[in-house]
Amino acid sequence: MGASKKPPFSATPSAGRESVAAEEAPLLPAEHGGGGSASVLGAVFNVSTSVVGAGIMSIPAAMRVLGVAPAAALIACAAVLADAAAGFLLRHTRGAPSSYAALMGDAFGRAGAALLNVFVAANAVGTLTVYLVIVGDVMSGAAGGGDDAHAGVLQEWFGRRWWTGREVVLVAAAAILLPLVLRKRVDSLRFTSALSILLAVVFMLISLGIAVYALLKGTATMPRMLPDFSRLSSPFELFTAVPVIVVAFTFHFNVHPIRAELSKASDMKAAVRISLVLCAAIYAAVGFFGFLLFGDATMADVLANFDRSSGAGVPQALNDAARLSYALHLVLVFPLLFFSLRVNVDELLFPGRRPLAADTRRFVSLTAVLMAVLYALAIAIPSIWTLFEYSGSTFAVTISLIFPGAIVLRDVHGIAKRKDKALAATMIILAVVTSSIAIASNIMSSISDKVRRGHEASR
Numbered sequence: 001m002g003a004s005k006k007p008p009f010s011a012t013p014s015a016g017r018e019s020v021a022a023e024e025a026p027l028l029p030a031e032h033g034g035g036g037s038a039s040v041l042g043a044v045f046n047v048s049t050s051v052v053g054a055g056i057m058s059i060p061a062a063m064r065v066l067g068v069a070p071a072a073a074l075i076a077c078a079a080v081l082a083d084a085a086a087g088f089l090l091r092h093t094r095g096a097p098s099s100y101a102a103l104m105g106d107a108f109g110r111a112g113a114a115l116l117n118v119f120v121a122a123n124a125v126g127t128l129t130v131y132l133v134i135v136g137d138v139m140s141g142a143a144g145g146g147d148d149a150h151a152g153v154l155q156e157w158f159g160r161r162w163w164t165g166r167e168v169v170l171v172a173a174a175a176i177l178l179p180l181v182l183r184k185r186v187d188s189l190r191f192t193s194a195l196s197i198l199l200a201v202v203f204m205l206i207s208l209g210i211a212v213y214a215l216l217k218g219t220a221t222m223p224r225m226l227p228d229f230s231r232l233s234s235p236f237e238l239f240t241a242v243p244v245i246v247v248a249f250t251f252h253f254n255v256h257p258i259r260a261e262l263s264k265a266s267d268m269k270a271a272v273r274i275s276l277v278l279c280a281a282i283y284a285a286v287g288f289f290g291f292l293l294f295g296d297a298t299m300a301d302v303l304a305n306f307d308r309s310s311g312a313g314v315p316q317a318l319n320d321a322a323r324l325s326y327a328l329h330l331v332l333v334f335p336l337l338f339f340s341l342r343v344n345v346d347e348l349l350f351p352g353r354r355p356l357a358a359d360t361r362r363f364v365s366l367t368a369v370l371m372a373v374l375y376a377l378a379i380a381i382p383s384i385w386t387l388f389e390y391s392g393s394t395f396a397v398t399i400s401l402i403f404p405g406a407i408v409l410r411d412v413h414g415i416a417k418r419k420d421k422a423l424a425a426t427m428i429i430l431a432v433v434t435s436s437i438a439i440a441s442n443i444m445s446s447i448s449d450k451v452r453r454g455h456e457a458s459r
Helices: 040-051 054-066 068-091 100-140 153-158 166-181 187-217 235-248 252-260 267-297 302-307 316-349 360-380 385-410 418-458
Strands: none
Touching: 040 187, 040 252, 040 267, 040 316, 054 068, 054 235, 054 267, 054 302, 068 235, 068 252, 068 267, 068 385, 068 418, 100 153, 100 166, 100 252, 100 302, 100 316, 100 360, 100 385, 153 316, 166 316, 166 360, 187 267, 187 316, 235 385, 235 418, 252 267, 252 316, 252 385, 267 302, 302 316, 316 360, 385 418
8 A cells, every 4th residue: 555545534624625715724724734834832832731731730649659760760651652652643644634533534434533533522521621620629619528628719818709609710711711712723822832831830840849848847758769569459559640641641632733834744743752851851840849748648639739738837828829820721721622622523523514714603603512511511520530530541541542553553554664563552552451450440449449438437
């Protein structure tokens, strides 16, 4: 099979696109990359923003489970595999396929493209809902009993008022997000992406400052380098950290839209690598400082630790600054992930239609419906961390490792080398084995917790 082979299916139509002005068809042009005006720096910001989301807050908990050395090694390995998977997607894009879904359609037909659309949409809905829940928790607090309940920043500052409630806070967030989610070009989000990465770095520096302060006060100790098996219910619990790290490096659904707007498509590979190095460094630093600061009390959502004050006489203003900086970071990350959600839902529901950006009514209607669904979920569901954990073991792992590997093994254009296929097979095996063990461990842990609570309640 040669590269000139006509693909059996393309998830994005090409007919009539030449007649659409460039500014009216910016989402996913028919060409497979290049020809735009975006710079490498803008691509780096957008890729980095796609990578660094809510997943960063679970990195300290992953270090608590694994220890610093294995967690750092896993972050490095995940970054390498993410780079390899992105390289596979870029290398196997030929001719008309101009999106991840179109590439899956090229390899596996309409069913493959539809499956990818479903997985990306499901992953994006879960992740974006988590973002909104976090913003609501930080600003308005979390309801519930025991350790799950805590006040938000607004309630701490002004007390309980009607305008400090979750519903009002999320409406205010919508006002900020609306002009951003209505942008039709990925590159138009480069400035908010740059600001979001800056805020992630601010969060890292605040964590560093608090951790150093705690060390000087003697209230923190150096974190352990290796796992403490005495604190694990079973050795298999170590595998639960793998999906957490994989989720933190899931950005592959935005590879094609970002590449399509670059002035030189070949620059995308460099942009991806620079972004992965930057994000891996941020992850390692936040994980280390968070684990150093909170030790074995580190929670799955490290922001919840800041909600309870980091102790050691640290001014509450620093804790609030850490929470607010990351909540704002998520607000700025939201539009980029929403961009991917909208494109994939449109490809799934309206195949063969003209470009989404050229159909204003469809674009605005789809945006409004998706935003309404996300906000309804964020208000109705107080906490979905369990859902987020399982989505990492399924949707994120499949999107970032299994599907790229399957495309290489399918090799419809006959361009994959033997080492590429060996790496692709290894990626799929690692993803399936570690995710299966993680899911089984999570299920067994949930059952054990329910049994223990039942015994405690019967006493």
